[in-house]
Amino acid sequence: MNQGRIWCVVKPTVGLPLLLGSVTVIALLVHYEILTHAKWFAAYWGG
Numbered sequence: 001m002n003q004g005r006i007w008c009v010v011k012p013t014v015g016l017p018l019l020l021g022s023v024t025v026i027a028l029l030v031h032y033e034i035l036t037h038a039k040w041f042a043a044y045w046g047g
Contacts, residue, residue: 007015034041
């Protein structure tokens with residue numbers, strides 16, 4: 001593992017949930033922005 005020493009600074013029990021949580025939040029924000037601002041998306045779902 002290239003970045004294995006990060007776990008000497010941050011415990012995996014803290015770092016992994018923060019990492020996965022931040023990825024989840026970013027993915028939800030991107031999906032929300034696409035659903036609310038892309039005019040073509042409703043037409044795509046409508047057929």
